[in-house]
Amino acid sequence: MAGELWPSTEESYGGRTMEEGRGKTDRVVNHVVYEGSEEESERQEQQQSSKPYVLEDHHFTIETETQRGRVRLLPKFTERSKLLRGIENYRLAILETEPQTFVVPNHWDADGIFFVTRGEGSITLVHQDRRESFNLRCGDILRIPAGTTVYLINKSNNEKLVIMTLLQPVSIPGHFEAFFGPGGENPESYFSAFSSSLLEAALNTKRDKIQRLFGQREGIIIKASEEQIKAMTHHEVGGGICPFGGESKHTCNLFSKHPSQSNQYGQLYQVDPDECRDLRELNLAIGFANFTGGSMTAPYYNSRATKIAVVTNGEGHFEMACPHLSSLEFGGSSSSRGSHPQQRRSSGPSYQKVSGRLSRGVVFIIPPGHPVVTVASKNQNLQIVCFDVNALNNEKFPLAGRRNIINQLSPDAKELAFNAPAREVDEVFKNQEDEFFFEGPRQQHEREH
Structure with a gap:
């Protein structure tokens, strides 16, 4: 992987300036009233912000x-x-x-x-x-x-x-x-917090020399x-x-490693905690995803890790299924939900789509267990750096593609889960032969027509 992951301003946003590009990211699509899952005050707080992720x-x-x-x-x-x-x-x-x-x-x-x-x-x-x-x-x-x-x-x-x-x-x-x-005036040296007599004794140096030393440098x-x-x-x-x-x-x-996922639609490089002592001690993983223009990831979720993703180049969008937001939007306050526990359990969660436009500098958060899809725009590659927090023993579960987890269900489990013959389930979930990176919806539409 040569070159740079964070291009100059002129190379970003298709030649637009950072300020011009920023206007596009401000139009993040989100169709929800945001929540507070424990207290009514939290609910009110979330309603003031339309894009917590x-x-x-x-x-x-x-x-x-x-x-x-x-x-x-x-x-x-x-x-x-x-x-x-x-x-x-x-x-x-x-x-x-x-x-x-x-x-x-x-x-x-x-x-x-x-x-x-x-x-x-x-x-x-x-x-x-x-x-x-x-x-x-x-x-x-x-x-x-x-x-x-x-x-x-x-x-x-x-x-x-x-x-x-x-x-x-x-x-x-x-x-x-x-x-x-230690040195300088702007920003201030931590030595400036000590009295002059203490510094003279600690450094065995006259006050005037100490003051000259710590009174220099800007920034x-x-x-x-x-x-x-x-x-x-x-x-x-x-x-x-x-x-x-x-x-x-x-x-x-x-990039000295081979990518963990690679095909004509993209590459994913990752260093996991079990490969690196320092990452293991901090319970982190680091990854870099490079999408070919117009491509997408499979819908997938992480079992334990929260992903902090930073777009370093390109444009696109993501969609995520979130149960926390819908639980308040459709279930009311936490107190009202608590008064009908039996009804809550029988209905199960309701999912709200969280979606947003992506361009250089946008940060988006994917909590564990939340299925997500990321799509690159047609005109250029989309590049994303990912920090996975709580990455020890994390597993990535794909929901589409050659090795998706639905294909691992037994025939009886498929029939009961989807209320359809297992054959019909397989006709849907075994139809995608690629893995993790796919042809995007616009690419597929153009190829079919």
Whole structure:
């Protein structure tokens, strides 16, 4: 998989600017009144928002920005909806730096997983007794443990470095500080919180020298000279422990693996927790799906994992079946449902379609057990980066295609489930010979006509 997963603004939205493209994503289709499954107050809260599973560019806040780059951060997922309580303690951030830049040393009170979506650079992790440095390229995955001091270099002469980061705070659930830095005035150094007498004693240095040292620099992303970049790259990058285990001179790359699913309609690359100790400790999986223009996925659901999906290129749409929304829309408040438990059990759940348009920068959430389909627009490939939370022992269950789970039912179970002869069930569910990626509805219509 060559190239980049996060193209320049001009290459996105079919040549439109990001602002022009954003208008299209604002028209996310959703036909429901959103819920609150425990209290009436939650129901009222959900009614104020029409899209709890979809977050767009304007939902990001800019945590820091200089002329050389910026860090954007999504708010806590539960600020969007209490339906997202399962991922409350995760935050999604995107770092973008201009060519020939340096991200000054800093640490966070959160564990982080880096995924490089564009460009090349190097990263250094500073431990108490050593440094580990790694080259970075598109597709690389690296864990940054909480509290580790880190600095980054974009060593390209002409290309941005873009890194997508999923963070798991370790102090306050769902909250972390985006920058703990030792030097400088803007942003403020953590040393500035200490009294001058304590710093003089701790550093065995006069006050005036300390003040000069901590009173410099503007911003965390700054310009670096070509000579400085060459010097840091030459002296530091080259050794270290591969985050997937074993000795390596590089981080591990998602695209060094064979895709788990691949045909003419798309490819799916994935690193699961059982393949990577660092992902296992954080209970995460990382994937990348590339849809051929006009193609679609099978309807499928995850058994345990909540998928946080970020569109990095292309356009399309998704549809998802959700029982939580319909339970309120058709069942009333939680108190009224509780007064008729027998009626509730006999009727079973009612599903509401949640659907949304997709374009670069849109984030959409798929909870476990919720069947979902994603479709690429006809004109260009659709590319999506996925972070799967609670991924240990997760299984992906396809509902269509050559190995769908309906085909695994016994003939009697099929007849009872669909109130039709098993032969007729098979005529529907055994008719699709492809697996996971399919020809999309427009492609199929054009081929048939």
